[in-house]
Amino acid sequence: MTGAPRPDDLPDRAADLPDRTEVRTMLAAFGQRAADTVPEELGSLELTWLVAEFEQRYGLQLDLDDDSFGAVRTVDDATELLRATVLAQRADHADHAEPAGAQP
DSSP: OOOSOOOGOOOOSSSGGGHHHHHHHHHTTTTTTGGEEEEEEOOOOHHHHHHHHHHHHHHHEEEEEOOHHHHHHHHHHHHHHHHHHHHHHHHHHHHHOOTTTOOO
């Protein structure tokens, strides 16, 4: 998926947001390993892989500056960042949605 995500592409419930298990599963694809063998501490290559996988899965573009990228050191950090990204995108779509019945 490319471009901005459509509102119906974004998870609409908290339970559908990326969680620790999903993040570990995405990370497991890096190196073709079992999710339960993914270490808690993330290296820069693992984080780069995760960002690419997340962007592809959710159709979102993560605009991380060096400080934000460097602040993600663990699976929990990554999970929090990805969840926050989805929530921010969902809020942005809600802010820009046309009221029901509005005509273009």
